[in-house]
Amino acid sequence: MQIIKILAFLSSLCASNMLWAQAAPSHGGHGGSSGGSDDVSCIKAKISHYKPEHLSSVSPGSEFSFTVSGSNGPNHIHVSIRQEPVAISFEDKESFFLVKGKLPANLKNETVRVSVRAKARISKCDADGGMLLKITE
Template sequence: MKKQKLLAMFFIVNMLSVPVAFAAEHHSGHKMAGGGSGESASTCLKPHVSKFTPAHLAKVAPGSEFSFVAFNISNPEHITATVKKVPVELVAEFKDPFYVVKGKLPAFLKNTAARINVKVSGKTSHCELENGWLVNITE
């Protein structure tokens, strides 16, 4: 009789813990056993920009060219740049697996420090990036 009660309690406890374990695994973002991929359509690789030219705090002339490389970008049209909050036209060239992105500083900016601010828009806020660097514009 005791053995049957213990067996019944063991069965009930195990049945109650399975949904909890499944929920914890499902919400953790890890792949689930039994087939689910654990990924959704909104999953993305975070964009990355680097190799800023000219270097941070470099002295440059008005209208000088700047460039950087962008990784994990599906569409270069999602990349925007501003210099002292002035939008700058960009040209992107694909060099597998990244883009080389180039632009020019506004010619009217003289004798000032300016931040080149790069923003990459994505489907969700997890897929967005904002980064930049400072240059000293002379003349």
């Protein structure tokens, strides 16, 4: 009789522990929510509204523009062509930045990528983007 009571107690203890593990959050895939210390929610930076559009034909020295939202500020937006920085200007539109720049005048009859990097407050929320432009004379 004593053994039956002990077995009943142990089986109920095991069952309650299994239920507790399923209900407890942040167990790395063992039930509950998928939280964790490295699961930091963020506002991802977004680069959009490219002008001229991707794969457009443009003249040397042409202007380009795009918008950036969710960035950590204008000092955290970088533009380059062939890994060389490009001078840009910013207009703060309250919920986003309008970024403008000019293609180098010495680039002629080639296709180049205007690379854009917008850094957010949390590095995993950074955005990389860009556009290809066909520069014709």
